[in-house]
Amino acid sequence: MCSERTGAIIEVSMRINDFSSEWMNCDRVSTFMARLVSQKSVDPMFHANLFSTALNELLEVVFFNHGPQGSFTCRVGRVGDVETIEIELPYDEKTLNFYTDVLKTLDRPDVEELYQASLFEAGQVDARLGLLELAVDYKAKMSVLVAADQLTLRAEIALGWVQ
Amino acid sequence: MISKRAFDVEFNVNNQEFMIAGKLRPQNEAEIEGLLQEIDKAAAQVRGTFFLNVKRLAYLNSIAFRALGRLIADLAKRRFDMQFVIVTSGVLGWPTRKFSSIAQQSFNVSIAEYDKDFYPGQSFLEDGGFIPILRTQTRLTWRHERGILPKHGLRAGMEIADICCGIGDFAMLMNREFSPARLLALDHSRSSLDYARKVAAEFGMTDIEYVHGDASGIMIDDNSFDFVTCRHSLQIFDRPELIVRELFRICKPGGRVYVTNEKISQCFGEPRGESITAAYAEVADLFAHFKMDLEFGPKSRRALADAGFDDIIIDSFTVANTDGKPEEFAEMVTAWEDVFINEMCRDRGDAPERVAMIQRGLQDHMKAALHPSGYAGWPVWAASGRKPS
Ligand SMILES: C[S@@+](CC[C@H](N)C(=O)[O-])C[C@H]1O[C@@H](n2cnc3c(N)ncnc32)[C@H](O)[C@@H]1O
Numbered sequence: 001m002c003s004e005r006t007g008a009i010i011e012v013s014m015r016i017n018d019f020s021s022e023w024m025n026c027d028r029v030s031t032f033m034a035r036l037v038s039q040k041s042v043d044p045m046f047h048a049n050l051f052s053t054a055l056n057e058l059l060e061v062v063f064f065n066h067g068p069q070g071s072f073t074c075r076v077g078r079v080g081d082v083e084t085i086e087i088e089l090p091y092d093e094k095t096l097n098f099y100t101d102v103l104k105t106l107d108r109p110d111v112e113e114l115y116q117a118s119l120f121e122a123g124q125v126d127a128r129l130g131l132l133e134l135a136v137d138y139k140a141k142m143s144v145l146v147a148a149d150q151l152t153l154r155a156e157i158a159l160g161w162v163q
Numbered sequence: 164m165i166s167k168r169a170f171d172v173e174f175n176v177n178n179q180e181f182m183i184a185g186k187l188r189p190q191n192e193a194e195i196e197g198l199l200q201e202i203d204k205a206a207a208q209v210r211g212t213f214f215l216n217v218k219r220l221a222y223l224n225s226i227a228f229r230a231l232g233r234l235i236a237d238l239a240k241r242r243f244d245m246q247f248v249i250v251t252s253g254v255l256g257w258p259t260r261k262f263s264s265i266a267q268q269s270f271n272v273s274i275a276e277y278d279k280d281f282y283p284g285q286s287f288l289e290d291g292g293f294i295p296i297l298r299t300q301t302r303l304t305w306r307h308e309r310g311i312l313p314k315h316g317l318r319a320g321m322e323i324a325d326i327c328c329g330i331g332d333f334a335m336l337m338n339r340e341f342s343p344a345r346l347l348a349l350d351h352s353r354s355s356l357d358y359a360r361k362v363a364a365e366f367g368m369t370d371i372e373y374v375h376g377d378a379s380g381i382m383i384d385d386n387s388f389d390f391v392t393c394r395h396s397l398q399i400f401d402r403p404e405l406i407v408r409e410l411f412r413i414c415k416p417g418g419r420v421y422v423t424n425e426k427i428s429q430c431f432g433e434p435r436g437e438s439i440t441a442a443y444a445e446v447a448d449l450f451a452h453f454k455m456d457l458e459f460g461p462k463s464r465r466a467l468a469d470a471g472f473d474d475i476i477i478d479s480f481t482v483a484n485t486d487g488k489p490e491e492f493a494e495m496v497t498a499w500e501d502v503f504i505n506e507m508c509r510d511r512g513d514a515p516e517r518v519a520m521i522q523r524g525l526q527d528h529m530k531a532a533l534h535p536s537g538y539a540g541w542p543v544w545a546a547s548g549r550k551p552s
Binding site for chain 1: 186228356374
């Protein structure tokens with residue numbers, strides 16, 4: 001397990017189909033985990049609100065983009081001042097392509113303009129919107145680890161700077 | 164589905180203000196189509212400036228944000244003769260930053276951070292200068308309040324919130340004396356909260372939740388507390404009704420809200436009563452200049468009634484030099500003098516004669532307190548009301 005790297009505090013696991021059977025699960029999981037990881041912070045409400053806002057975006061992206069069968073795990077922790085979030089999900093080719101493409105996009109120098117465009121241009125909601133938001137608005141560092149049957153979406157966010 | 168209860172909206176046509184509170188995390192834009200139409204309809208009834216108040220919107224996902232942003236941009240384009248102001252709060256980490264990106268899209272959309280832009284007296288209250296005042300005041304009022312609080316409904320084992328808690332000393336005293344089941348203390352001043360947390364830790368009190376917040380948009384669910392206190396604070400806001408409304412909202416039905424306020428012009432002392440009375444009339448005027456009403460005390464009853472409370476109780480008590488050590492009373496007046504003279508008179512740009520007259524009166528008040536047969540007092544009004552069940 002990667003508990004040293006994540007400084008794991010808590011994790012939640014369920015079947016991906018259970019997770020994606022109800023939209024409110026994103027809200028429930030993010031609110032629940034945010035409350036727990038924020039208990040010890042100086043201003044727990046402030047921290048929980050910000051943490052939940054960021055985690056919920058990740059969960060919403062995963063809700064729409066995952067493989068058909070398997071387990072879903074969301075693990076959160078802290079290393080120093082950095083919050084870590086890891087979401088393990090089953091993947092198929094389409095899912096893998098989606099995440100690897102988005103990550104490449106996040107490295108582009110014009111990622112900020114891309115984010116603004118996906119916010120304000122007409123048309124369907126861009127499936128990448130939540131990840132763009134995390135990268136631009138929260139300066140999250142994001143990566144994807146690929147194993148045989150699971151893909152791990154990992155985000156590191158320093159929430160302290162916002163305050 | 165987003166549950167109907169996840170967010171609240173309210174349109175106040177007189178203030179031209181549309182408020183959204185709670186949580187907006189829809190699965191798709193269609194889910195909040197109704198909300199978008201309501202905003203659109205509300206804006207159609209307004210001329211001049213339309214306020215979109217999101218101070219108590221605690222959660223907003225990017226799907227909803229995008230929909231709101233596009234609606235506002237579209238409204239701003241269609242109604243280019245109007246101004247659109249998004250009222251945010253600095254209490255949460257994301258809203259001001261996030262909504263600013265909407266404002267950047269249109270020339271007639273702007274952001275007002277409510278807590279920064281609308282409280283004219285806030286700078287005096289939020290930095291360190293006020294700490295000595297609050298500390299001595301609470302020490303002196305507690306002798307009276309400790310006895311009257313049960314009459315206003317405070318019991319052991321209650322869930323209590325102290326809104327505008329300052330340096331948290333009143334919360335600590337309630338914690339010690341009334342063993343609450345939960346005690347939350349909220350203020351907008353980070354320096355006061357830091358101080359409060361430090362003192363609480365020194366006394367080994369780990370069970371008080373100190374929260375940074377805005378009393379006019381408290382991030383707490385409706386009906387959360389049995390007893391809500393707000394001391395010496397309605398008097399510092401230019402629109403105290405906004406605060407009372409929030410105190411009412413977070414109080415449980417059947418619970419009570421307790422407020423204390425001053426009528427500073429009624430401070431008295433002998434000897435040199437005339438000089439003292441004249442100076443405090445000037446002090447009331449000084450606060451009024453910064454849109455604070457230090458004459459609020461007797462208005463507390465009406466403020467509670469207007470907000471919908473019943474079973475209203477109002478008392479007044481006088482903190483006096485004869486309560487305990489007269490030096491403590493004098494210490495409080497010294498702390499007042501420091502802020503009134505060195506900060507407020509200076510910022511108002513007072514003429515030296517006026518400053519001297521106020522200073523003389525305050526010093527006479529101290530002398531009256533310390534005089535072997537002198538009598539000096541500071542009257543305070545305590546009022547509470549019950550939220551109907
Ligand atoms: C006169 S002090 C009273 C403090 C305390 N209740 C006491 O009696 O010692 C007013 C307090 O209101 C706080 N305050 C000012 N604006 C506020 C706001 N918008 N929300 C919450 N607290 C606020 C100030 O920081 C200050 O601590």
